[in-house]
Amino acid sequence: xxxxxKKQVKQATKKVVDKTNKVVSNPLFIKxxxxxxxxxxxxxxxxxxLQAPEPDPVNNIDIVVTSDTTLTTISPNQAKIYAQTLLEAxxxxxxxxxxxxxxxxFKNINAHDFKLIFNAFGMxxxxxxxxxxxxxxxxxxxxxxxxxxxYWLKSELSSWNxxxxxxxxxxxxxxAGFIF
Numbered sequence: 001x002x003x004x005x006k007k008q009v010k011q012a013t014k015k016v017v018d019k020t021n022k023v024v025s026n027p028l029f030i031k032x033x034x035x036x037x038x039x040x041x042x043x044x045x046x047x048x049x050l051q052a053p054e055p056d057p058v059n060n061i062d063i064v065v066t067s068d069t070t071l072t073t074i075s076p077n078q079a080k081i082y083a084q085t086l087l088e089a090x091x092x093x094x095x096x097x098x099x100x101x102x103x104x105x106f107k108n109i110n111a112h113d114f115k116l117i118f119n120a121f122g123m124x125x126x127x128x129x130x131x132x133x134x135x136x137x138x139x140x141x142x143x144x145x146x147x148x149x150x151y152w153l154k155s156e157l158s159s160w161n162x163x164x165x166x167x168x169x170x171x172x173x174x175x176a177g178f179i180f
Contacts, residue, residue: 065176067115074109079116082109086117086149087124090156097156103165111175118176121149150178 004012023029074082082105089101109117127144147155150173159166173180 065115065118067112067119069112071110071112072116074113074116076116076120079113079120082113082117083120083122083149086121086152090152097162099157099162099165102153102157102169106165106168106172109172111172111177114172114176118149118178121152123148124152126152126155150180154180 085101085105089098089105105117123146125144126147153169153173157166157169170180
């Protein structure tokens with residue numbers, strides 16, 4: 001294949017620039033872009049107003065809970081592992097919550113252990129079904145707020161569908177001093 005000359009490259013570049021200018025200056029193109037931007041802005045405003053999570057004065061606060069380490073049965077490192085396990089179990093979009101993993105954690109802890117796990121979990125963004133999407137574009141179309149572990153558990157578990165796990169989690173969380 002023959003290498004193009006500078007003159008040929010210059011002519012090809014000029015054609016591309018001219019064609020781009022023609023498309024961009026077309027009134028239809030300007031209208032489509034304008035309506036798209038306006039539609040996006042309206043969508044974001046309406047979406048934020050309609051789906052904004054209601055404030056939760058109890059379970060939307062970032063606190064550190066003290067736990068009597070003489071009564072815990074897990075280490076702080078194990079609490080971090082359990083916190084990550086719980087997050088992964090609840091953050092299964094679109095597959096739903098892995099209640100069996102939550103049950104496995106709660107069968108092995110007491111209320112004092114839960115306090116360690118609560119601290120290790122911290123505050124994680126929650127959008128009603130789990131963590132928000134990782135893509136920046138999809139995050140802009142999503143509603144989410146930082147929530148603590150109790151909020152996540154209350155939102156992901158159902159007393160109707162998951163009665164056994166719900167009751168166990170509720171018992172341990174309330175023994176730890178939280179409202180469930």
